[in-house]
Amino acid sequence: MSGIDDIAARARSSSETWAATDPATRAGVLTALADALRGSGERLTAIAGAETGLSETRLSGELERTAVQLDMFASVARAGAFLDVRIDERDDRFALGIRPDLRRYRIPVGPVLVFAAGNFPFAFSVLGGDTASALAAGCAVIVKGHSGHPRLASAVTELARSVLADEGMPSDVLQLITGQEAGVAMLRHPFVAASSFTGSVRVGAMLAGIAASRPDPIPFYGELGSVNPAFVMPRAAAERAESIAAGYLASVGGSAGQLCTKPGFLFVPSGSEVTERIGEAVIDESPHRLLTPGIAESFEQRRSAILGSPVRVVRPGGLERDASGEAWATPTIVATTTHDLSAHAKALAEEAFGPLSIVVEYDRPEDLVGIASAVLGGNLTGTVHLAEGDAEDASRLVRWLEAHSGRVVINGWPTGVAVTPAMQHGGPWPASTNAGTTSVGTAAVDRFTRPVVYQDTPEELLPLPLRDDNPWGVPQTRSRAGESLTWGGRT
Amino acid sequence: MSGIDDIAARARSSSETWAATDPATRAGVLTALADALRGSGERLTAIAGAETGLSETRLSGELERTAVQLDMFASVARAGAFLDVRIDERDDRFALGIRPDLRRYRIPVGPVLVFAAGNFPFAFSVLGGDTASALAAGCAVIVKGHSGHPRLASAVTELARSVLADEGMPSDVLQLITGQEAGVAMLRHPFVAASSFTGSVRVGAMLAGIAASRPDPIPFYGELGSVNPAFVMPRAAAERAESIAAGYLASVGGSAGQLCTKPGFLFVPSGSEVTERIGEAVIDESPHRLLTPGIAESFEQRRSAILGSPVRVVRPGGLERDASGEAWATPTIVATTTHDLSAHAKALAEEAFGPLSIVVEYDRPEDLVGIASAVLGGNLTGTVHLAEGDAEDASRLVRWLEAHSGRVVINGWPTGVAVTPAMQHGGPWPASTNAGTTSVGTAAVDRFTRPVVYQDTPEELLPLPLRDDNPWGVPQTRSRAGESLTWGGRT
Numbered sequence: 001m002s003g004i005d006d007i008a009a010r011a012r013s014s015s016e017t018w019a020a021t022d023p024a025t026r027a028g029v030l031t032a033l034a035d036a037l038r039g040s041g042e043r044l045t046a047i048a049g050a051e052t053g054l055s056e057t058r059l060s061g062e063l064e065r066t067a068v069q070l071d072m073f074a075s076v077a078r079a080g081a082f083l084d085v086r087i088d089e090r091d092d093r094f095a096l097g098i099r100p101d102l103r104r105y106r107i108p109v110g111p112v113l114v115f116a117a118g119n120f121p122f123a124f125s126v127l128g129g130d131t132a133s134a135l136a137a138g139c140a141v142i143v144k145g146h147s148g149h150p151r152l153a154s155a156v157t158e159l160a161r162s163v164l165a166d167e168g169m170p171s172d173v174l175q176l177i178t179g180q181e182a183g184v185a186m187l188r189h190p191f192v193a194a195s196s197f198t199g200s201v202r203v204g205a206m207l208a209g210i211a212a213s214r215p216d217p218i219p220f221y222g223e224l225g226s227v228n229p230a231f232v233m234p235r236a237a238a239e240r241a242e243s244i245a246a247g248y249l250a251s252v253g254g255s256a257g258q259l260c261t262k263p264g265f266l267f268v269p270s271g272s273e274v275t276e277r278i279g280e281a282v283i284d285e286s287p288h289r290l291l292t293p294g295i296a297e298s299f300e301q302r303r304s305a306i307l308g309s310p311v312r313v314v315r316p317g318g319l320e321r322d323a324s325g326e327a328w329a330t331p332t333i334v335a336t337t338t339h340d341l342s343a344h345a346k347a348l349a350e351e352a353f354g355p356l357s358i359v360v361e362y363d364r365p366e367d368l369v370g371i372a373s374a375v376l377g378g379n380l381t382g383t384v385h386l387a388e389g390d391a392e393d394a395s396r397l398v399r400w401l402e403a404h405s406g407r408v409v410i411n412g413w414p415t416g417v418a419v420t421p422a423m424q425h426g427g428p429w430p431a432s433t434n435a436g437t438t439s440v441g442t443a444a445v446d447r448f449t450r451p452v453v454y455q456d457t458p459e460e461l462l463p464l465p466l467r468d469d470n471p472w473g474v475p476q477t478r479s480r481a482g483e484s485l486t487w488g489g490r491t
Numbered sequence: 492m493s494g495i496d497d498i499a500a501r502a503r504s505s506s507e508t509w510a511a512t513d514p515a516t517r518a519g520v521l522t523a524l525a526d527a528l529r530g531s532g533e534r535l536t537a538i539a540g541a542e543t544g545l546s547e548t549r550l551s552g553e554l555e556r557t558a559v560q561l562d563m564f565a566s567v568a569r570a571g572a573f574l575d576v577r578i579d580e581r582d583d584r585f586a587l588g589i590r591p592d593l594r595r596y597r598i599p600v601g602p603v604l605v606f607a608a609g610n611f612p613f614a615f616s617v618l619g620g621d622t623a624s625a626l627a628a629g630c631a632v633i634v635k636g637h638s639g640h641p642r643l644a645s646a647v648t649e650l651a652r653s654v655l656a657d658e659g660m661p662s663d664v665l666q667l668i669t670g671q672e673a674g675v676a677m678l679r680h681p682f683v684a685a686s687s688f689t690g691s692v693r694v695g696a697m698l699a700g701i702a703a704s705r706p707d708p709i710p711f712y713g714e715l716g717s718v719n720p721a722f723v724m725p726r727a728a729a730e731r732a733e734s735i736a737a738g739y740l741a742s743v744g745g746s747a748g749q750l751c752t753k754p755g756f757l758f759v760p761s762g763s764e765v766t767e768r769i770g771e772a773v774i775d776e777s778p779h780r781l782l783t784p785g786i787a788e789s790f791e792q793r794r795s796a797i798l799g800s801p802v803r804v805v806r807p808g809g810l811e812r813d814a815s816g817e818a819w820a821t822p823t824i825v826a827t828t829t830h831d832l833s834a835h836a837k838a839l840a841e842e843a844f845g846p847l848s849i850v851v852e853y854d855r856p857e858d859l860v861g862i863a864s865a866v867l868g869g870n871l872t873g874t875v876h877l878a879e880g881d882a883e884d885a886s887r888l889v890r891w892l893e894a895h896s897g898r899v900v901i902n903g904w905p906t907g908v909a910v911t912p913a914m915q916h917g918g919p920w921p922a923s924t925n926a927g928t929t930s931v932g933t934a935a936v937d938r939f940t941r942p943v944v945y946q947d948t949p950e951e952l953l954p955l956p957l958r959d960d961n962p963w964g965v966p967q968t969r970s971r972a973g974e975s976l977t978w979g980g981r982t
Contacts, residue, residue: 061587071586088913095555103913104914107893109926216869216921217699391951395952402943402954403598403601406941406943406944408946409946418579418590420970421577422579424944430707434710438942449927451897451915452897453914455903456902456903457901458901460882477912
């Protein structure tokens with residue numbers, strides 16, 4: 001594995017250079033990466049389309065989202081709030097004697113290993129959110145490319161490395177490796193300081209175990225499985241059956257259901273029109289290719305297991321595989337009762353990654369929390385549809401969803417994750433390995449930094465963001481002498 | 492283990508009640524706990540003294556520190572900044588189409604299992620920093636008491652539970668369990684949501700492994716081993732040999748060396764007077780009891796191994812054990828060279844928990860980074876003593892210490908950790924299991940919360956801190972429509 005050692009050594013060396021860049025330089029490079037992505041958009045989406053089977057519309061939208069994400073992290077790097085600078089002034093009248101001068105900020109952790117996802121060849125791959133946030137933090141990145149889009153991964157890496165060189169940075173700030181064996185070897189490498197991953201519970205749990213059992217364990221941020229339950233309250237079902245049915249089908253079928261936020265369950269009142277509307281809705285039934293033969297095989301197995309359970313077929317959908325193992329699918333929707341869901345939870349409750357979702361008919365809204373507690377684990381999202389008069393019934397359910405997911409959506413659909421400061425994409429296990437962090441939105445940068453404090457350090461030895469003259473103009477939160485115990489600032 | 496189940500169930504139920512308290516109520520309870528601790532100070536320090544052998548001065552200071560810590564977390568709870576409320580206003584002109592209304596805050600994770608430490612019977616035990624920060628976060632706490640001070644743990648628990656009841660809260664917001672078996676069973680219990688620990692690398696790594704291999708892994712925050720190297724630069728050694736020697740001995744010998752921040756190594760220039768001054772210094776040589784027979788045994792072994800290595804005895808110190816296994820000690824200081832330290836790193840480099848430290852004589856200051864890289868792992872702290880003209884030599888060393896520790900101390904000593912907003916007590920492995928968090932200072936509260944975001948949620952279903960009318964008056968950071976890409980606020 002000398003190749004691995006070389007790559008790791010180059011990552012470590014370039015990470016030091018990159019960590020030492022000032023905010024404006026770092027932001028400029030991130031913006032240049034965004035511009036380069038847009039400038040090569042047509043060429044890259046063509047490669048992506050051929051490799052993944054995703055539609056041109058979806059891919060060009062995803063490329064733009066990825067560029068916007070880089071721009072946003074450029075603004076994060078420039079603003080410097082992520083450094084979380086805290087200065088406690090020396091206080092001779094501190095409750096416990098003398099309080100020294102303490103100055104804390106967050107430093108980049110070092111080289112980050114990003115396991116790219118197959119379902120977002122731009123947004124969760126080479127220049128996706130994990131890479132963008134690690135770069136904003138000041139870390140070099142090694143991407144373990146996904147086998148579902150190898151040519152695209154190479155093309156984006158090449159583009160990014162030439163941008164880095166053009167901007168006067170070491171191109172090894174971004175490197176690409178391929179193959180599971182290389183990924184695992186790199187995860188074990190002593191120079192790798194943190195890792196992120198988006199994919200299945202099985203692989204994520206395996207990699208998390210490797211990260212935790214290193215001689216020096218490192219943080220591993222995995223986004224794993226989620227069934228994203230959606231609940232339709234009685235009055236909403238009565239008033240908006242048709243639009244709910246249409247929205248649900250669009251959310252289940254988009255990107256052939258291969259989104260981590262696809263609603264895997266829709267709870268509707270027994271006897272409501274929603275199920276019927278879902279069955280009748282006219283949608284674009286042209287088959288979509290699944291991302292890879294491996295995903296196709298898993299999906300076929302999950303679909304068979306679900307169809308072999310006590311469910312009623314609402315929309316049969318289709319799944320056809322060819323000799324090469326590729327598969328084309330249209331949405332499959334089945335319905336069941338809360339009773340059968342509980343009785344067959346083993347077969348039904350696990351995520352089916354692909355265009356399939358289960359409608360669950362419930363009798364009384366006050367039973368929903370009990371059913372959810374019995375059948376559902378942690379999730380990325382939980383959704384509630386309600387109308388005037390439903391809020392009281394919905395209220396307990398919303399609190400339950402808060403406790404068991406990372407995002408609560410009202411009268412919308414969980415797919416289509418906004419990339420913004422308040423976004424949270426991560427939830428209790430098995431949705432994430434670490435529900436306290438997010439892989440989407442500006443807060444994603446926090447995963448790749450750690451705090452260090454300087455005590456009684458002369459100005460000339462302080463890092464620039466901690467100096468009184470604050471040459472980078474970053475936000476500094478001060479706890480002044482005499483205010484020791486009335487701290488109301490950032491924790 | 493039905494006792495464990497009952498305790499866990501009570502923790503879960505009381506955690507829900509506690510999580511729902513408003514900031515003023517929560518702060519009031521924390522202040523009442525601080526007052527109760529002070530009010531029973533004499534009685535409690537007497538029990539602590541008998542059980543731990545620590546001095547009355549040390550214990551009454553520690554009790555006051557613990558009370559101040561509770562007061563500080565009361566102010567954290569009251570201010571509400573730890574909720575990290577972010578509101579992204581709906582933006583119809585967002586770069587990627589429509590941005591929904593997103594409102595994010597941090598919620599308590601649920602019951603926290605705190606493994607108390609033996610070396611701080613107040614500050615890292617039943618009502619110590621882990622408990623105070625978990626309570627401020629809104630989590631019920633189960634303390635696994637330390638076997639070194641069982642009567643004190645019971646007395647403090649009883650006091651705290653009566654304060655909780657007096658304040659109208661469930662007394663089960665704080666519960667105590669004892670014994671390693673119960674601790675491990677509780678760490679595996681599905682109702683426990685997070686755990687913290689202060690202790691040895693061996694036990695910490697074992698518990699971290701259990702937390703990570705649960706069916707639903709939970710965060711485990713361990714503060715483990717640290718040798719806290721201190722470096723004396725040439726001019727400082729020449730100018731201040733005597734005061735450095737005195738400060739060093741006080742830092743090594745305080746609390747019989749049983750502090751996680753005790754300087755285990757002092758690097759001094761070869762031929763400087765510092766080593767001689769350390770040998771000559773007149774200090775209080777009255778023996779201090781080590782905390783427990785187990786610690787005494789480990790210390791005796793480490794001390795023998797170090798004395799059996801190529802070292803020169805600077806101060807022999809003493810260690811006497813009685814029939815019951817208790818031991819009384821005075822500081823042992825040995826000296827070695829950088830060459831012998833490297834050659835015998837296995838025997839010398841590991842932490843010796845107790846009153847022993849190693850003086851390492853170096854030839855050239857420019858070699859220090861290389862030696863440190865070869866011999867030292869991650870640490871809680873790194874210290875540099877310098878005088879006019881030393882800064883240039885010290886500069887590379889300071890950067891190295893930043894990369895390998897959580898706190899850099901200049902011209903001071905690492906023992907005596909200030910409890911303040913900027914404090915960072917945690918560092919790279921093996922100092923901590925998670926260098927991104929701290930167990931001392933206001934930021935400790937972040938370990939016990941996780942973010943949740945609400946999307947397009949009507950006011951009446953929003954948690955109070957996320958509402959526009961903000962009834963609790965907590966800080967809310969807004970990203971306004973039209974400012975989507977110029978985010979300069981908190982990440």
